[in-house]
Amino acid sequence: MSRFFFNDREQLVNDAIEGMLISTPHANLARLDIDPAIRVVARADWDKSRVAVISGGGSGHEPAHAGFVGKGMLTAAVCGDLFASPSVDAVLNAIMAVTGEHGCLLIVKNYTGDRLNFGLAAEKAKGYGLNVEMVIVADDIALPDNKQPRGIAGTVLVHKIAGYAAEQGKSLREVRDLAQQACDNLWSLGVAMRTCSLPGSDEEEGRIQQGQVELGLGIHGEPGASIVNTQNSKTIIDTLVKPLQEQAGAGRLAVMINNLGGVSALEMAQLTKELAHSAVKDQIDWLIGPATLVSSLDMKGFSLSCLKLNDTFEQALNSPVETLGWQKPVAFAPMRTVSHEVVRDKVEFTPSDNAQIAAWVGAATQTLLDLENRLNALDAKVGDGDTGSTFAQGAKEIAQRLAQKQLPLNDPAKLLLLVGERLATVMGGSSGVLMSIFFTAAGQSLLEGKTVPESLLSGLAQMKHYGGAAPGDRTLIDALQPALEALQQGDIQAAAQAAQQGAEATASMHKAGAGRSSYVNKENLQGVTDPGAVAVAEVFKALAK
Numbered sequence: 001m002s003r004f005f006f007n008d009r010e011q012l013v014n015d016a017i018e019g020m021l022i023s024t025p026h027a028n029l030a031r032l033d034i035d036p037a038i039r040v041v042a043r044a045d046w047d048k049s050r051v052a053v054i055s056g057g058g059s060g061h062e063p064a065h066a067g068f069v070g071k072g073m074l075t076a077a078v079c080g081d082l083f084a085s086p087s088v089d090a091v092l093n094a095i096m097a098v099t100g101e102h103g104c105l106l107i108v109k110n111y112t113g114d115r116l117n118f119g120l121a122a123e124k125a126k127g128y129g130l131n132v133e134m135v136i137v138a139d140d141i142a143l144p145d146n147k148q149p150r151g152i153a154g155t156v157l158v159h160k161i162a163g164y165a166a167e168q169g170k171s172l173r174e175v176r177d178l179a180q181q182a183c184d185n186l187w188s189l190g191v192a193m194r195t196c197s198l199p200g201s202d203e204e205e206g207r208i209q210q211g212q213v214e215l216g217l218g219i220h221g222e223p224g225a226s227i228v229n230t231q232n233s234k235t236i237i238d239t240l241v242k243p244l245q246e247q248a249g250a251g252r253l254a255v256m257i258n259n260l261g262g263v264s265a266l267e268m269a270q271l272t273k274e275l276a277h278s279a280v281k282d283q284i285d286w287l288i289g290p291a292t293l294v295s296s297l298d299m300k301g302f303s304l305s306c307l308k309l310n311d312t313f314e315q316a317l318n319s320p321v322e323t324l325g326w327q328k329p330v331a332f333a334p335m336r337t338v339s340h341e342v343v344r345d346k347v348e349f350t351p352s353d354n355a356q357i358a359a360w361v362g363a364a365t366q367t368l369l370d371l372e373n374r375l376n377a378l379d380a381k382v383g384d385g386d387t388g389s390t391f392a393q394g395a396k397e398i399a400q401r402l403a404q405k406q407l408p409l410n411d412p413a414k415l416l417l418l419v420g421e422r423l424a425t426v427m428g429g430s431s432g433v434l435m436s437i438f439f440t441a442a443g444q445s446l447l448e449g450k451t452v453p454e455s456l457l458s459g460l461a462q463m464k465h466y467g468g469a470a471p472g473d474r475t476l477i478d479a480l481q482p483a484l485e486a487l488q489q490g491d492i493q494a495a496a497q498a499a500q501q502g503a504e505a506t507a508s509m510h511k512a513g514a515g516r517s518s519y520v521n522k523e524n525l526q527g528v529t530d531p532g533a534v535a536v537a538e539v540f541k542a543l544a545k
Helices: 009-023 088-098 112-127 155-167 172-184 233-248 265-276 311-318 355-370 372-382 387-403 412-426 429-447 452-467 477-487 492-508 531-544
Strands: 029-031 040-043 052-059 076-082 104-109 132-137 186-194 213-215 226-228 253-259 284-291 300-308
Touching: 009 029, 009 040, 009 076, 040 088, 052 088, 052 112, 052 155, 076 088, 088 104, 088 112, 104 112, 104 155, 104 172, 112 132, 132 155, 132 172, 155 172, 155 253, 155 300, 155 311, 172 186, 172 311, 186 233, 213 233, 226 233, 233 265, 233 300, 253 265, 253 311, 265 284, 265 300, 284 311, 300 311, 355 372, 355 387, 355 531, 372 387, 372 531, 387 412, 387 429, 387 531, 412 429, 412 452, 429 452, 452 477, 477 492, 477 531, 492 531
Parallel strands: 052 076, 052 104, 104 132, 253 284
Antiparallel strands: 029 040, 040 076, 186 213, 186 300, 213 226, 253 300
16 A cells, blocks of 8 residues: 555645645745646746746655745746656746746756756747746766766755846846856765655565665656665765765855655754764855755655855855745854753762661562563553563662662661662663652652651652552552552551552553553453552562561
8 A cells, every 4th residue: 555645646736736835834825727737836926027937847846846936936836747747838837927028047957858848838938929048957966977967956056046146136147147057066966765655556665675775866766876785874974975075176065955755853963963074064154954855755865965155156045035945054063062060869878787678678679570571471461561671670770789788778768769869760761760759759758757658658649740640540559559558557468468459450440541551442451450550569569578
């Protein structure tokens, strides 16, 4: 099955254009109402008082091209079907709709379909008396010996520079010459670890093997120039930077880092960090992105585009626009840091002996260590299968300190505080934090003069407050609360019995009110005791012996 949200494949592009126009932040775009097969997005505020700048191509590269229509960039964008050039008629109608006496510049990526359809439309428009020029973007350097390099993400930078020139009121010749100059000083290179998904197409096993990336993968999914046997972010950035730097030579650069559609924001930030430490870092004056500017549907890849700067290009890139897709350049600089003295929440204590407390600590920790596999098996039925290992991590830490005589056994308050501190460090997930809250709050209450049972109940209250669980929610509280309430009456045997009854009761609870089990349906919960409650019951059982 296809991994693609859509309703009607035939209407997908039309529907997407409507969604984009509805969501544009400047309310300055309109679709030309001509024919459903002619998809032209144009500036609604255009008055033909300056040179028109038009681009376009196949859809599937969003926000390109319609996302760059607006004041300061494109006057109109012509949208073809997915990965298909728009028709001659569509391009011609766009030209006729927005071109006045100052003429029109077409910006075309170097693909045969785009060149032919835009070129023929330009010739037809000239027959209507319009002044039309065209520049062809060929920024892809993946195949250095190719006489017809493809136009890829760097095209956006040409849009920006040409749009700036047109907005300044320059003549068609001046706009064209500046756009061509940008094309001549622009180089791009992309890489991907997975090609894109197509709507309505069955998923096929990808040609790119796990652990590899394809260098120079085309923005329509065309095979790349070579395979690189790594997915290491630093190595990949270095692999891209080297040929880009060779092409650009010395001089100041604006570098655009473009998400091809399927890379997470986390990964794009990682790649940007690698770029900031790469061999080209000293040449970068402006960074554009990381952002999705020219995508390839959901392709898991990215591209770098380098533009050699001059004063005009720099001013053009930084001029304001009113578009949906453009990313404002950022002056490139190393990460800023601010010195701050570290805060260490460390319990100060002196190791001490107490045979009875040592026996209790030993019994509790050994019980939890012995329960690891049993608790994991229970948790696998209702959660993520790691409760036993999580409790065992905490128990192992305290058991080691007991064996090394590194616990304040004769100072119960400090002991509880220390246990709380260590569990927050060594136990994973929410369980570690909850148990740390319990022991820390109990230790603080003990310092304030409360009895041990009162202090443990105070710890429980804070655990419930921050964790959000209560008795009946199918958590360890169902065993811990009745046990501590019984302990307050001074009877450890009654506490152990109450804990056991509380744990057993969780097996008949149809709904968990907290924790991962709260996402599990009642059929999977039925008859399974909560692993945290079992842990509490078994510890009290060991303490009662």
